[in-house]
Amino acid sequence: MSLEIIAIILGGLTIGSALLVILSKSPVNSVLFLILTFVMISSNYVLMNAQFLAIVNIIVYAGAIMVLFLFVLMLLNLNKENEPKSSLLMKFAAVLAGGSLLIVFVAALRDSVGGKLVETVQTVSTNDQGMVENLGHLLFTKYVLPFEVSSVLFISAMVGAILLAKREKQIID
Amino acid sequence: MTIEQLIIAILLLPLLGGFINGTLGKKLPKVVVGSIATVAMFAAFALALTVFSQLHEQKIVNLFAILSLEGISLNASLLVDHLSIWMTLIVTGVGSLIHLFSMGYMKHDKGYYKFFTYLNLFIFAMLILVLGSNYFMLFFGWEGVGICSYLLIGFHYSDAEKGLLNGLAARKAFIMNRIGDLGLLIGLFLILQQFGTLEYNQLADMVLLDKVPVSTWMIFGITVCLFIGATGKSAQIPLFTWLPDAMAGPTPVSALIHAATMVTAGIFLVVRSNYLFEMSPGTQDIMLYIGLATSLLAAFMAMRQNDIKKVLAYSTVSQLGLLFVSLGMGAYTAAIFHVTTHAFFKALLFLGSGSVIHALSDEQDIRLMGGLRKKIPVTHITFLIGTLAISGFPLLSGFYSKDEIVVHAFAENKLLYVLLMISIAMTAIYMFRLYFLVFFGAFRGSKEVESHIHEAPANMSLPLVILAILSVFGGILNLPGIWLKSGTHWLSHYLEHGVRGLSNVEAVHTSSGVSLMLMVVAVTMTLVILAVTYILYVRKSGLPKADQDLKGWELWSAKKLYFDEIYNFLFVKPIEWLSVQGHRVIELIVLNGAVTGTAKWIGKSGELVKKWQTGQTASYLLWMVFGIVGLVVYYLIKF
Amino acid sequence: MILATIFESGVKIELYLILSTVLFIIGVLGVLLRRNAIILLMCIELMLNAVNLLLVAFSTYFGKADGQLFVFFIMVVAAAEATVGLSILVLIYRNTRSVDVGIFNKLKG
Numbered sequence: 001m002s003l004e005i006i007a008i009i010l011g012g013l014t015i016g017s018a019l020l021v022i023l024s025k026s027p028v029n030s031v032l033f034l035i036l037t038f039v040m041i042s043s044n045y046v047l048m049n050a051q052f053l054a055i056v057n058i059i060v061y062a063g064a065i066m067v068l069f070l071f072v073l074m075l076l077n078l079n080k081e082n083e084p085k086s087s088l089l090m091k092f093a094a095v096l097a098g099g100s101l102l103i104v105f106v107a108a109l110r111d112s113v114g115g116k117l118v119e120t121v122q123t124v125s126t127n128d129q130g131m132v133e134n135l136g137h138l139l140f141t142k143y144v145l146p147f148e149v150s151s152v153l154f155i156s157a158m159v160g161a162i163l164l165a166k167r168e169k170q171i172i173d
Numbered sequence: 174m175t176i177e178q179l180i181i182a183i184l185l186l187p188l189l190g191g192f193i194n195g196t197l198g199k200k201l202p203k204v205v206v207g208s209i210a211t212v213a214m215f216a217a218f219a220l221a222l223t224v225f226s227q228l229h230e231q232k233i234v235n236l237f238a239i240l241s242l243e244g245i246s247l248n249a250s251l252l253v254d255h256l257s258i259w260m261t262l263i264v265t266g267v268g269s270l271i272h273l274f275s276m277g278y279m280k281h282d283k284g285y286y287k288f289f290t291y292l293n294l295f296i297f298a299m300l301i302l303v304l305g306s307n308y309f310m311l312f313f314g315w316e317g318v319g320i321c322s323y324l325l326i327g328f329h330y331s332d333a334e335k336g337l338l339n340g341l342a343a344r345k346a347f348i349m350n351r352i353g354d355l356g357l358l359i360g361l362f363l364i365l366q367q368f369g370t371l372e373y374n375q376l377a378d379m380v381l382l383d384k385v386p387v388s389t390w391m392i393f394g395i396t397v398c399l400f401i402g403a404t405g406k407s408a409q410i411p412l413f414t415w416l417p418d419a420m421a422g423p424t425p426v427s428a429l430i431h432a433a434t435m436v437t438a439g440i441f442l443v444v445r446s447n448y449l450f451e452m453s454p455g456t457q458d459i460m461l462y463i464g465l466a467t468s469l470l471a472a473f474m475a476m477r478q479n480d481i482k483k484v485l486a487y488s489t490v491s492q493l494g495l496l497f498v499s500l501g502m503g504a505y506t507a508a509i510f511h512v513t514t515h516a517f518f519k520a521l522l523f524l525g526s527g528s529v530i531h532a533l534s535d536e537q538d539i540r541l542m543g544g545l546r547k548k549i550p551v552t553h554i555t556f557l558i559g560t561l562a563i564s565g566f567p568l569l570s571g572f573y574s575k576d577e578i579v580v581h582a583f584a585e586n587k588l589l590y591v592l593l594m595i596s597i598a599m600t601a602i603y604m605f606r607l608y609f610l611v612f613f614g615a616f617r618g619s620k621e622v623e624s625h626i627h628e629a630p631a632n633m634s635l636p637l638v639i640l641a642i643l644s645v646f647g648g649i650l651n652l653p654g655i656w657l658k659s660g661t662h663w664l665s666h667y668l669e670h671g672v673r674g675l676s677n678v679e680a681v682h683t684s685s686g687v688s689l690m691l692m693v694v695a696v697t698m699t700l701v702i703l704a705v706t707y708i709l710y711v712r713k714s715g716l717p718k719a720d721q722d723l724k725g726w727e728l729w730s731a732k733k734l735y736f737d738e739i740y741n742f743l744f745v746k747p748i749e750w751l752s753v754q755g756h757r758v759i760e761l762i763v764l765n766g767a768v769t770g771t772a773k774w775i776g777k778s779g780e781l782v783k784k785w786q787t788g789q790t791a792s793y794l795l796w797m798v799f800g801i802v803g804l805v806v807y808y809l810i811k812f
Numbered sequence: 813m814i815l816a817t818i819f820e821s822g823v824k825i826e827l828y829l830i831l832s833t834v835l836f837i838i839g840v841l842g843v844l845l846r847r848n849a850i851i852l853l854m855c856i857e858l859m860l861n862a863v864n865l866l867l868v869a870f871s872t873y874f875g876k877a878d879g880q881l882f883v884f885f886i887m888v889v890a891a892a893e894a895t896v897g898l899s900i901l902v903l904i905y906r907n908t909r910s911v912d913v914g915i916f917n918k919l920k921g
Binding site: 003004007008011014015018019021022027030031034037038041044045047048049050052053056057060061064065068069072073075076078090091093094095097098099101102105106109134135138139142143146150153154156157158160161162164165 | 823824826827828829830831833834835837839841842844845846848850851853854857858861865868869871872877878880881883884887888889890891893894895896899900901903905911
Binding site: 090093094097098100101104105107108 | 791792795798799802805806808809
């Protein structure tokens, strides 16, 4: 089996699960399908020789962020009957917008790529660019500043989240 | 001091007086205010005399440049020649006497300092008018005297019972003057376009020396426009109705402005532009006819007026008509001579009437006067002298000046002479009527007024006396060559040799026999009229009829030939109607509609756009996506 | 690397271009269509992931690791953003007892 077939199947699965994310009625189902989507994307990463990123993707996204989402969802105790629905006009307009955007992007990309792209994604690679050592080396030399700044970003996000969600002293309803 | 410095000082003295009185006058005692103004005037007169004695040839005093462009340049410069210095002497001389008189007359007035400020400013503007060396300065002074006249006529605008009328009279004077000014302005523009300059000397050079060709229509247009300006200022038909109404102002104002100075501005203008008028016989004819008509009609209207000042006002209009007849015939020096003597006796008459009014506690109706000659002797004698002078009593100044004009008229056209004599006769009739009704007979006013009758104080009688002396002996200035061969026609020679253009005017030569005959005719007429009026008003104790009893020509005379009513119907009412319509349609509908309509429309369109902001995140995002699509499509197409 | 030795031919880059675009569009559709605020935030994560995919594809295509590092940073930002976004959501829920985006229309007019 050529790599291409696998890639296409994986791509199809990704798209499918993404569609299910937005189409499912229950929010919890949506979250679960999104986790599935992330797993699929991680498999794509593996295919492209970015193993470290694949693992990190699963750990951070599927493991942490999605769990957080699920947590909040459970906290708010939403279920299928209370799910708000958008109007038909809105649905129609949204599909129209999305569809036109898709067509436009594809046209733009086709225009720029123009079929001239001969080289393909090399998976048979002798370089180790996806390996941890490589990434780490680059991270701590060329991108050390964004790296440090991102820690500050995290702190501010933490502080912000805590401050925002703190309960007021007086009783609110 | 040089003439230049003297002239500038003459100009600045009244301005300074007006400035000091205007700024500090409210706080200074009345005597100081009046003295400042009067002393400034007397000083100016003294300096003018000095210049007069020193002047041999004309001098130009350049002050500063107002405008200097490629095609046109205007300078503030003064021309001192025989004509302008003569006019300056009249203005400052008679003006200072009137200032002195006002010190006493206006003593009880609250706006004392304002009055003297305006008077001094008026003198300043008038001096600029006569001393300017180009038409622009003349126009500047022209407008200045118009403003000061407005301020002075409507001086008592806050008076309880007559305040509104005073204001309306002032407005009427100003607007009628303005109509004339429009003509003057158009005339100036035409002069500028045709000759490229407004300077008197340059114009005279172009016309007299270089003989620059001008089309007859152009010169006719220029002179007619200048004459229209003169009509407005010097109260000729049809712009004369403001002058009787202007009697609403205080009497010294009437004396100064409407007898001696402002109204002579028109005459001055024509004399200054004599070479232009000489080129246009058509305009001269127009001047003559209008002047004649004015003279006759105004004299007719004066015959049955009952307000002492109104009689004198119509008399002024009539005399101005006479002056325009003289100008129409080309007798410029005779006109200036009559302007001089008229300034003397008309100012005298007005001040005398002011003294009478003051003595009678502000009574102006002659039907309520009478028998005053024993009670206010000085006023009486001076008023008599003034009356005799204006009626052409032999050997007084008015006799000589009128005779000069009559001689010219006789040489010109016999019919003109006859009509002129009729006008002069009417003058004598109404003046003697006035004199006899005021000073003879029994007092017809109330007992209370009678008990307060008192002679005027010294500062009021002194000017009267001086003016009376001048009215008697003023004729010496320009004696005809009947009995003295030398020293005659002094003024005529003085002006002819000092003013551009006048030496070219054809002198009228009449044989001494004709002149003598004319003189005799005039004298006879005057004495006859004197006798007849004496009999009518003194012997027979004739009194003016009551208003209801007036019939026929008397009614027409008393009603001033309905001129005011006609003007009201023809001009005032339509314009008022037009402005009301303008307000209703243009202002309320169009302008208001446009402004508020724009505001409303903008508001409505804002409301419409507001609907786009739904507050829904989804719709915002939707429009964002559409925007992105649009952008990408645009760039796809472009590249 | 084990997998790398098994297969020999590569994958065309257009595939990943199209895949990434479609995923992105699906994310956009989700944002437009769903009114639940939590699902909305999730779809935003989906969009970010689509971009991540494309970045990694091009990083492999050019043979440089910079693209993958950028994915790191995107993940960092996404995490922070999800955190703060969710806490805001909780606050709103406390005040209005609902997570329907349609009722937050105070910006109307």
